[in-house]
Each structure stands twice: as C-alpha cells, then as structure tokens.
Amino acid sequence: MGRAEARRAQKKGGRPARGGGKPRKTGIRRFFTWKLLLAYFVALIGLAAGAFYALYLYVDVPGEGNKAAQAQSNVYKNQKGEIIARLGEVNREEVPLSKVPKDVQNAVVAAENKNFWTDPGVDLKGTARGILNTVMGRGKQGGSTITQQYVKNYYLDQRQTVTRKVKELIISLKVQDQKPKTEILAGYLNTSYFGRNASGIQAASRAYYGKDVDKLSLEEGAYLAALLQAPSQYDWGTATDAGKRNVEARWNYVLDKMVEQKWLDPEKRKAMQFKPPGQPKPPAGLTGQNGYLVQAARQEMIRELKRQGRPESDFAAGGWTITLSIDPKKQAALEKAVKNQLLDDLDPKAREVDGHVQPGAVSVDAKTGHIVALYGGQDFLKHQLSNATRGDYQPASTFKPLILASALQNESKTQSGQPITPSTTYDGTNKRPVVGPGGDGFAPENEDQYSEPAINVQMAMNKSVNTVFAQMAVDVGLSKVKKTAVDLGMKSDFEEVPSMSLGSMGASPLEMAGVYATLDNHGKKVTPSIIKSVSWKGENYKLPNPAGDERVVSRNTADGVTSVMTGVVEDGTANIVASGRYQVAGKTGTSDDDKSAWFTAYTPGLVTSVGLFGEGPGGKQVTLQGTGGNGRVNGGSYPAKIWAAYTSTVFDDEDDDAKFDLETQDKYVPPAAVPSGKPSGSASPGASKSPSGTPSGSRSPSGSPSGTPSGNTRSPSTGPSHHTPSIPPTSPSTGTTKPTTSGGTGGGQDTRPNGGMNPPPPA
Numbered sequence: 001m002g003r004a005e006a007r008r009a010q011k012k013g014g015r016p017a018r019g020g021g022k023p024r025k026t027g028i029r030r031f032f033t034w035k036l037l038l039a040y041f042v043a044l045i046g047l048a049a050g051a052f053y054a055l056y057l058y059v060d061v062p063g064e065g066n067k068a069a070q071a072q073s074n075v076y077k078n079q080k081g082e083i084i085a086r087l088g089e090v091n092r093e094e095v096p097l098s099k100v101p102k103d104v105q106n107a108v109v110a111a112e113n114k115n116f117w118t119d120p121g122v123d124l125k126g127t128a129r130g131i132l133n134t135v136m137g138r139g140k141q142g143g144s145t146i147t148q149q150y151v152k153n154y155y156l157d158q159r160q161t162v163t164r165k166v167k168e169l170i171i172s173l174k175v176q177d178q179k180p181k182t183e184i185l186a187g188y189l190n191t192s193y194f195g196r197n198a199s200g201i202q203a204a205s206r207a208y209y210g211k212d213v214d215k216l217s218l219e220e221g222a223y224l225a226a227l228l229q230a231p232s233q234y235d236w237g238t239a240t241d242a243g244k245r246n247v248e249a250r251w252n253y254v255l256d257k258m259v260e261q262k263w264l265d266p267e268k269r270k271a272m273q274f275k276p277p278g279q280p281k282p283p284a285g286l287t288g289q290n291g292y293l294v295q296a297a298r299q300e301m302i303r304e305l306k307r308q309g310r311p312e313s314d315f316a317a318g319g320w321t322i323t324l325s326i327d328p329k330k331q332a333a334l335e336k337a338v339k340n341q342l343l344d345d346l347d348p349k350a351r352e353v354d355g356h357v358q359p360g361a362v363s364v365d366a367k368t369g370h371i372v373a374l375y376g377g378q379d380f381l382k383h384q385l386s387n388a389t390r391g392d393y394q395p396a397s398t399f400k401p402l403i404l405a406s407a408l409q410n411e412s413k414t415q416s417g418q419p420i421t422p423s424t425t426y427d428g429t430n431k432r433p434v435v436g437p438g439g440d441g442f443a444p445e446n447e448d449q450y451s452e453p454a455i456n457v458q459m460a461m462n463k464s465v466n467t468v469f470a471q472m473a474v475d476v477g478l479s480k481v482k483k484t485a486v487d488l489g490m491k492s493d494f495e496e497v498p499s500m501s502l503g504s505m506g507a508s509p510l511e512m513a514g515v516y517a518t519l520d521n522h523g524k525k526v527t528p529s530i531i532k533s534v535s536w537k538g539e540n541y542k543l544p545n546p547a548g549d550e551r552v553v554s555r556n557t558a559d560g561v562t563s564v565m566t567g568v569v570e571d572g573t574a575n576i577v578a579s580g581r582y583q584v585a586g587k588t589g590t591s592d593d594d595k596s597a598w599f600t601a602y603t604p605g606l607v608t609s610v611g612l613f614g615e616g617p618g619g620k621q622v623t624l625q626g627t628g629g630n631g632r633v634n635g636g637s638y639p640a641k642i643w644a645a646y647t648s649t650v651f652d653d654e655d656d657d658a659k660f661d662l663e664t665q666d667k668y669v670p671p672a673a674v675p676s677g678k679p680s681g682s683a684s685p686g687a688s689k690s691p692s693g694t695p696s697g698s699r700s701p702s703g704s705p706s707g708t709p710s711g712n713t714r715s716p717s718t719g720p721s722h723h724t725p726s727i728p729p730t731s732p733s734t735g736t737t738k739p740t741t742s743g744g745t746g747g748g749q750d751t752r753p754n755g756g757m758n759p760p761p762p763a
Contacts, residue, residue, distance in 0.1 A: 069154045069191050072318030072537075073203070076294050078326050079532060083206070085286055085294045088318045091207070092199040094537040097186035099214045100201060104221030105185065106264075108201075110257035111225040111250070113146040116185070121147035121176030122169055146188050148172045153191035194224060195231030196280055208277040218255075218264075219272055226250035236276040248274050289335060291380025296371075296389055296510075296530045297322050304543060320541075325370035325532040330650050334361060334373040334608075337646035342612075342638050343378070345628030353626045358615045360387025361642065362513040363608040364528045366520040369546025371510075371530040372606075373646075385619075391491065391508040393596040393613045393621065396589035397464045397635070398512055399485070399503035401561050403473050404457065405519070406484035408557040408666055412476040420475065421457065422564050422669045426468040428452040428460055434467075434498055436474040442498035444470050447590075458669040461564050462572025464588065466502055473501035487552040489514040489527065503589060512600045513609040517547075520585075520602045522663075523558035525550040560666030562602075567668045569601070573636045577601065577644040582651055582658040586643075588635030594624045599639035604657035608647060610639040 073088030194204035348355035376386035494505030586601020
C-alpha cells in the first residue's frame with residue numbers, strides 16, 4: 001500500500017493493513033490498561049478512606065464500659081487486713097494507678113507495648129494482620145497496643161470478628177484523643193485477665209502472692225506482666241514443664257525490655273532471680289461465723305446506701321472493699337465461750353430440745369460503737385438466719401431498764417404523786433392488776449408466783465418483778481416509754497400496750513446491744529457498726545460515726561439506769577456474772593415458756609448481748625426447757641455463763657476501765673431495807689387478787705401466759721448446772737427455805753461460790 005492509500009485509509013478511520021503502530025485492545029482487555037489500574041487503585045483508596053471516615057463519625061466511644069468489665073467482687077476483710085470472703089461473679093477489685101508501683105507499671109508496658117507512652121494508640125499493621133487472619137480463619141492474632149486491648153476489654157468483647165476489630169480500631173483512636181495515657185493504663189490493668197479467676201492486677205496480686213498490689217516487688221510484678229501473654233499456661237501452680245520454661249523466659253524478656261527502655265538498672269537486673277509464686281489457694285468461704293459476719297456487713301452497707309438515696313444494685317455491682325471492725329481475739333473468745341458454756345452440753349441425739357437451741361451474741365465497744373465480736377449460729381451454711389441480728393424473739397425483761405430510763409428522763413411520778421427513783425416503793429404482789437390510763441386491767445404474773453406487797457424499784461429490778469414494771473410503764477405513759485426505747489435504739493414497730501412493759505415485742509441481740517451501749521455511753525446514741533472502713537474502687541468511702549455526739553437521754557438518766565443495773569449483778573438475777581476485777585451492769589430476761597433467754601450487760605467499755613432462742617421445725621418458736629439435760633432455762637443460766645466466760649477472757653486489766661464513771665442522783669440503792677407502809681403505786685396490797693375472769697395478759701389456770709412474756713422474776717434459786725446438784729434457795733421475804741421448781745433452773749441468785757459456774761478462764 002502506498003502512502004497516498006494509507007492516508008486515505010486513516011481519514012476513513014481504518015487501519016493500515018500492516019505496520020504503522022500497535023493495534024487497539026478490544027473487549028474486556030481495554031479496561032485494564034496501566035493508567036486505568038492506577039486510577040482504580042487511587043479510587044479504591046479514596047473509597048476506603050471515605051468509608052473509614054464515615055465509620056469514624058458514626059462509631060462513638062460508649063458512655064460506659066460493658067457490664068462484664070465493670071463487674072467486681074466485694075471484698076470483706078478483718079481488722080488485720082486478712083480476707084474473710086470475696087463475693088461476686090467476677091473476682092475483680094479496681095485500684096487507682098497510684099496504688100500500682102511504678103516498677104510494676106513499667107514491667108507491664110515493657111511486656112505488652114514498650115512504645116505505649118509515645119504511640120498513637122493503635123497498631124495499623126497489627127490490626128490489618130489481625131483482620132486478614134480473621135477473614136482467612138486463622139484464629140486469634142496478637143499485635144494490639146495496650147490502648148486497643150483496653151478498648152476491647154472495657155468497651156467491647158473478646159469475639160474474633162472483623163466488625164469488632166474495626167470498632168476496636170476506631171474507638172482506640174478516639175480514646176487516645178480523649179483520655180490521658182495514665183487513665184488508659186489504669187483501665188487496662190484493672191480489666192486484664194491474669195488467670196486463677198483474677199481479673200485486674202489487684203485480684204491477681206492477691207491470687208498469686210497473697211498481698212495487695214502496692215506491696216508487690218518488681219520481680220513479682222514482672223511475673224504478673226508475663227502472665228498476660230498466656231494466663232492459664234503460665235500459672236506456675238498448674239503449668240506443664242514447657243509452660244514453666246516459657247513463663248520464665250517471658251519473665252526474663254520483660255526485665256530485659258525494661259533495661260532496654262532505661263527503666264531498670266542493668267546491674268540490678270543481673271542480680272534478679274526468678275522465684276515461683278505460691279500455689280493456688282481455695283477462695284475464702286462462708287463457713288462457720290464468716291457467713292454471719294459478711295451478712296451483717298452487707299446488710300449494713302445496703303442500709304447506708306439506701307439512706308443516701310442509692311439503689312442496692314450499686315452494691316451488687318461490686319468494687320467495694322469492706323474492712324470489718326471484728327477483733328480476731330475477741331471473736332475467738334466469744335466462739336470459745338459459746339462452745340464451752342453451751343454447745344458442749346448439747347446432745348441433739350439424746351434430747352430433741354438440744355437440736356432446737358439457737359445461740360446468738362453481739363459484743364460492742366461502747367466508746368467507738370464498733371462491733372468487735374459476733375456469733376450468729378453454729379454454722380452459716382447450715383443455718384443462714386443470723387441469731388445475732390434476727391428480731392423475731394421477745395427480749396423479755398431486758399426491756400425493763402428502758403422503762404426506768406423513761407421514768408428518769410421524763411421525771412415521772414407514780415399515780416400517788418411520788419417521783420419515780422430507785423428507792424420508790426411499789427406493790428409487787430403477784431397478778432396485781434395495773435391501775436391507771438392504758439392499764440386495761442393487765443395483771444401479769446410474776447415468775448414462780450413471787451409476791452412482795454412493798455418493794456422498791458431497785459429490788460424490783462434486781463428480782464425482775466413484772467407487776468412493778470407493768471405499773472411503772474403506765475405511770476410514765478406508754479407512749480413516752482416507747483419514745484425513750486426508740487431513742488435509745490429499738491425499732492419502732494411495736495404497739496403501745498401494757499404487755500410491752502415485759503418486752504413482748506421482737507428484738508435482736510444486735511438491737512439490745514445498741515440500746516445498752518447508749519446507756520454505757522452516758523446517753524449519747526450508739527448505733528453499732530460492724531464496718532471499720534470502706535473503699536469503693538480504690539477510693540475511701542465515708543460512713544457515719546457509729547458513736548456520735550447525739551444525746552438521746554441525759555447523762556443523769558443513763559448513769560442512773562447503769563447504777564441500778566449494777567444491783568442486778570451484785571444482788572439479783574445476774575449474780576452469776578459478778579466479778580472482783582470489773583463492775584458490771586446488766587439485765588437478765590426470759591420470755592414466755594422459756595422460748596428465749598437473754599443476758600445483756602456491760603463493763604465500762606464493752607457491751608455484750610447474748611440470746612438463746614428455741615427454734616423448732618419450720619422456724620416455730622419452741623421452749624428451751626430441758627436444754628442440756630437441765631430443767632428450765634433463763635437469762636441467768638446459759639446466756640449469763642457465756643457472757644461471763646467471754647468478758648473475763650477479753651477484759652484487759654491494764655487497758656480497760658474497771659469502774660463506771662457515773663454522774664447521777666439516781667444511784668444504786670442497797671436492798672437491805674425494804675420500806676414499810678403503803679406502796680407509792682396507786683393500788684393497795686390487797687388488790688393483788690385477780691378480778692373475776694381472766695385479765696388481759698394474765699396467766700390461765702394452767703399457768704400459761706396469754707401473749708405476754710413472764711420476765712425473769714423468779715425467786716432466787718440455783719442456775720442450771722450439770723456439774724453441781726441444785727441447792728434449795730432462800731426466800732427473800734421470809735428467810736425460809738422453799739423448794740425449787742422442777743429442774744431447779746431459776747434465774748435468780750446462786751448460793752454456790754461463783755454462782756455455780758466453773759472458774760472463769762484467766763484474762
């Protein structure tokens with residue numbers, strides 16, 4: 001073809017037959033030129049960047065962490081800092097970064113992300129590799145920064161999906177901008193899993209080394225840092241030989257990286273040797289008394305949160321460290337006293353009643369208001385209702401001092417116009433009907449039919465004469481008596497009826513210990529607390545002072561009642577606890593049919609309330625009569641013996657006050673002289689006979705009371721003792737000997753040395 005023909009062909013759009021340039025690509029090949037491929041690549045990058053930017057705008061940092069990351073255990077400790085129990089689904093206890101030693105922080109950073117302090121918070125190469133491996137089904141891939149791991153632990157979850165990894169990347173970038181590095185590291189340390197069911201470095205420190213994180217050495221911290229790579233495989237207590245070699249190599253790696261980063265002196269590094277951590281220990285349980293102690297602390301914390309307007313769920317979420325006020329020595333002494341004075345006597349196989357006995361006790365430091373010992377039952381796992389805090393049994397005659405307190409506080413008078421003081425004379429005739437507004441013909445029976453037509457208040461307290469205090473309550477006014485009782489610390493859910501004078505309401509040893517502690521504290525309110533201190537997620541949490549400055553009764557009133565109750569110990573139903581080492585003020589109590597027996601008393605600094613409850617099948621209240629093979633049970637028997645054995649053991653002759661510091665005009669009146677003549681009570685002695693019919697609250701012909709406790713007003717007789725035969729008591733009114741009741745277990749004085757007790761253990 002000539003040149004002229006070629007030009008003509010070119011003008012017509014044809015192609016030269018041969019030569020003259022490259023032929024044009026046709027079909028699909030024309031879309032894959034190098035220029036188009038470059039354009040495609042640029043467009044793809046642009047689309048990816050746009051998509052990522054859109055996701056960046058769309059994905060927000062969650063307002064709070066996921067529930068699993070926030071959940072923590074609640075930790076309960078004794079005064080020594082020893083863990084009593086750790087409760088919660090997650091074994092985690094958050095701590096501020098300031099509590100983690102700097103060397104330990106550096107060990108973790110060296111192990112996991114040595115450039116943490118300067119990096120942008122993400123590892124793009126590692127993340128891309130992780131996404132690719134996830135798409136290809138290769139499983140988990142490391143390489144994330146500490147920031148990314150924190151985001152995964154705290155905001156997301158552990159699923160290996162592309163979506164989760166992309167979210168992790170975006171949130172990490174935002175967290176890096178919004179939070180300081182120190183906060184990110186603290187979050188990482190508190191959410192990482194270290195094995196042994198320990199989430200967070202504080203729980204890990206306890207699990208592997210048995211101490212708080214701030215006590216860790218660098219070598220120990222380096223081991224915990226090494227664990228993060230493979231917690232289960234690197235646990236020295238359960239690791240294979242290969243696992244032990246690997247974790248030791250990882251430990252060395254951590255320290256070498258610290259040297260590389262100039263966080264550890266090379267010479268110091270050379271001297272370090274690997275020391276394996278201790279073996280795993282089973283978690284502290286709730287057996288024995290532990291469950292009762294934890295239960296009481298938990299109930300107190302929930303009440304406090306409620307008082308502050310916070311829901312119970314705040315406590316259930318965990319993160320609380322509660323240090324109890326329990327004194328280990330006093331706690332051990334109380335448990336020993338219950339065992340030696342009561343439990344060793346019981347044989348449920350031989351006597352059904354022995355299987356019904358439920359002891360409970362609370363001991364309170366009156367000066368601080370803190371509970372130093374608590375006995376809730378023989379074993380929490382077998383009986384989870386605490387006998388120390390249950391309020392379903394009558395406190396009986398332990399309520400009587402509160403009536404006198406109300407009389408003194410209100411400067412009350414008898415219905416004949418005489419001021420009520422310890423020397424005021426009342427009619428103590430058995431079944432004497434109460435006279436006056438609100439009395440409603442109530443005619444209580446005195447224990448063992450005790451009857452004394454003229455008896456002063458002091459002697460009536462000593463012998464726990466029901467008729468005297470029933471009349472006194474009406475003289476003072478039932479509403480005033482209730483107000484005083486509530487002010488002192490009793491719950492207000494009881495009726496203003498004449499039988500309340502004999503303790504017909506329900507109460508717990510904890511409640512009665514608080515009431516008596518307020519009296520011991522000279523009238524300033526004591527609200528017993530089992531909690532010494534509390535922290536929440538590492539920060540101290542303020543609680544109210546259990547022994548504040550709120551005065552609920554005058555000092556004259558409180559000290560006057562204390563003085564009168566010393567007479568109960570020196571000359572009355574609690575004579576069994578009298579001691580030459582220290583003064584005691586207290587009161588016995590025995591409820592209807594001996595279903596409960598009480599002794600609540602105090603020295604100048606320590607208040608202890610002991611209760612014994614008869615609990616049958618289904619929680620039914622049953623009699624305690626026959627317990628330990630003895631006859632009747634009252635407050636002057638087992639409860640008083642437990643109290644005496646405990647108090648004599650824990651009383652410190654050098655540090656504890658032996659005598660009460662009393663400022664009162666209403667002092668103890670010796671019982672030598674009983675005033676003669678007409679009593680100050682408004683009914684004459686001849687009114688002791690019951691009116692026709694059965695008065696409300698009086699005993700039926702069978703001797704069974706009608707809904708009222710019998711108190712503890714038994715004529716002096718021997719306390720129950722399987723060691724020594726009973727000795728017939730002497731009647732206080734005639735000086736003659738009268739036979740004991742069946743079983744010989746009255747609640748009054750014991751004519752044997754030391755009240756029939758075994759010698760108390762040495763202090």
